[in-house]
Amino acid sequence: MSPEIKPSCPECGDPVVPVPPVNWITPGPTPAWTHRSDGTALCPVVTPAGYRPAEPVTHLNSPDLVLIIRGREATR
Incomplete structure (x- = not known):
């Protein structure tokens, strides 16, 4: 089984995608x-x-490793 990269929200844990939010007005x-x-x-x-x-x-998941990478550089 090869490693799988899974980005998520650090606050709620939900999966995320690299797409701007809809109706962003702030x-x-x-x-x-x-x-x-x-x-x-x-x-x-x-x-x-x-x-x-x-x-x-x-999150980098593989059979032997779970690695959490924080920061903008790690998510590109």
Whole structure:
């Protein structure tokens, strides 16, 4: 079995896709990721600039390894 990469929301754990959210009207840059189930932005987190959608985490699953990678560079 080969490794499988699964990005998800770090707050709720739902699977995510690299698609901008539908109907995004909040000021600032449009997020690049959405919840796969409903197309909404990832769950909010507090940042120095205020509340923003979380960045996804990537889970690398293989028979012998579960690795969680956090951060923008790991999700590209």
